[in-house]
Amino acid sequence: MTHPAPTAPGLMGTRQALVLFLVFAWAYFLSALVRAVTATLAPTLTTDLGLSPGDLGLLAGAYFFGFAVMQLPLGRWLDRFGPRRVLVAFLAVAVAGCAAFALAGGFAGLTLARALIGAGVSACLMAPLTGFRRWFSPTQQLRANSWMLMTGSLGMLASTLPVQWLLPLTGWRGLFWLLGLCLVLSIVALWWLVPRDEPVAVPPPGEGTAPREGYAAIWRNPNFRRYAGLGFVNYGGMIALQTLWIGPWLVNVAGWSPAASAGGLFIVNAAMLVTFLTWGLVMPRLQARGWSAARLITVGAPWSLAVLGMNLLLGVHATAWAWALYCVSCTFMALAQPLVGQAFPTHLAGRALSAYNLVIFAGVFAMQWGIGLAVDLGHALGLDTLNAYRLALGLYGLLGVWAYWGHWRSAREACSPPAQVSAE
Template sequence: MTATLRGAVAARVFLCFAMGYLLSYGLRSINAVIAPSLMAEIGLSNADMGLLSSAYFIAFGCVQLPLGIWLDKYGPRRTESGLLVIAAIGAAVFASSSTLTGLWIGRALIGIGVSACLMAAYKAYRQWFAPERQSQLASWMLVAGTSGALTATVPVTLALPSIGWRGVFWIVAAMLLLVSAAIFLSLRGLERRFAASSAGASAAHTNDGGYRFIFSNRYFWRMGVLALVVHGIFFALQTLWAGPWLMTMLGKTQQQTGEILFMLNLVLMLSYLALGWVAPRLRTRGINTHRVIGVGIAAMILAQVAMLFTQSEHAWILWLVLALFVPVTTLVQSQVALSFPASLAGRANSAYNLQIFLGAFIGQWGFGVLVDVLKSYGASPSDAFRATLAAAVAVQVAAYLYFVASRAQPSH
């Protein structure tokens, strides 16, 4: 059957998946806001906080490769709705825990549970919508995700005094169950309508050669190193260490930090919208995509370099500058998907996502460990944070130079 969803039915499909991704992205970012409360109540160190937050990313990353197989075998409706139940259980475990171990298990279950929120949407859109709608839908999903990050800043900050971080997670658990039910129940008929068009896809789960081909591809690694290092470190900063940096380095209060993080995610959302409009026009004018990626990644790194040397009252604006260029990473992922045959596009995206979340896990945990180690050797908190970000910048520069030096090109 030809994929031609329009009108109210199309809106229902988009909203179901968009709400799932909104919650996923919000849960990814929320620790940057609740970190001071968690550290004070549970008695966590910086390294503990980094390990706790990174549980989401390592669990999420571990699921990415089998996720591609599950989506092909069971479809996006059943896969995402089932996993969101696990996320709800994880939120409940997190809300009721009083030890690092309990919090880590809850956070890891959340990571597993929301692992399909973007990939399931992309698979459903490919099956149920016309080809010319794909880039627009992908852009709107990123806007929905960034909206989730926005809800995890000022709204959560305002809710903390009245219901605390535990109350926030109980509410999130209920919302995850509602979205799971909406996807499972309201999309059942659509899945049956389009079952015939995807009947051949289920055979893909028996062929592991797809991943072998992807991971042996030189072009995948040219782009994948940017996901692992640059995108991964940004996620580590956005979802955890931006908040402590603003408070430690710039002396911001928790409320001011929440407001700045809100603005950061607002700029990020608007930048995604702008890129969705600009990117096709760049291609029609013959502007090289790799050159655009190179300029954007360089700008991200330079913004972080400026943070190392600026502690003025308005230095927080540099975080907005960083957010302005982050959407260029979506071009990287698009290049990866387009560089493989359509039959491998889903697994190529999952493999790329694995690099991002592996990098975020290492970045979140490693940042906290290095800060604590430097402080144990007598460094002040501000010097420890500055030296740790400098190390992160150095690794990103190395990844950028590899991307620039590599001559690998898409083979498809």
């Protein structure tokens, strides 16, 4: 049974909104789990397949490559067909990717399957955010966005100790068969419980942004460009660390066992879950007191760079709690996504959100693979493991400083009053 979708923000009843959120949240939970599971599986896959750090980065990054490639067509399809049909179709691709990963016989097959999974789950956040843009008020969107990210943190939490406990029973191949089955259940729930997709009113040319402008209008928008650098380098790099490199750091640098590393990743993702839950609770109050999301990003983003520098100085003593603090300090930048969606009319919301997601996940792919290559470079230069990781993450930190400087300059220009021209 399907239900008609509301046509204006705020018209959805509480019960219907809760059902909608939970169904979308289940799909996003699974996408986050399959995204982050490589951090827990890294020791097992490295042993089974003999992977170097660069190989491991490419295998994990293939997910984000497939994810990023789909973002631009995804945005158009979300605006044209609506979130329900698009997400169901994409999740069917993810099911095929999980089956291919479970059946793969070598590194090349695993990498291709990983890219297919990434492409398939690439709508799991953009589809609900597009729906929220249509159906919820701006304040409700910020809260729903934070709680969707909290759900993602719950999925990443499930990718740590629970996966480590399951591995002796299922093996990594059986784990991906189980994930595929869970995705099938998500497809059924979406089809039956999410409101049917209805066309969104599009203004004629001359009234706002014409639809034929498409992505050109989005890329030119100053609000979009203001957050692009932070999304690509700083937030994308945080996800790269959270979903891959914190695990190898704990094993190779801090000297933890794979089981202890999984426990450490559990701590990191639990901290992220609590943080996003808190953001959802406090954002309406902060906004009422004049702390807009844009202001919070500008003031809060530099803290992540300071914590990264501290962790590199700590070296072997930078364990799970230190990296949890780093990831938590990066969550200020998660507030940018609803700001980007709100900067565009409803009929362009899917494209705007997907374009920004492309920026983020292209950054994840670049940082995830780049960090692995930089670690390999450090080893080739004769550095020990600690200093090879310091080299890689130090280069990433310098890129983060450059990206924040660009954001700060853009935000300052936006707040500056226009220059006055005196008559002579």
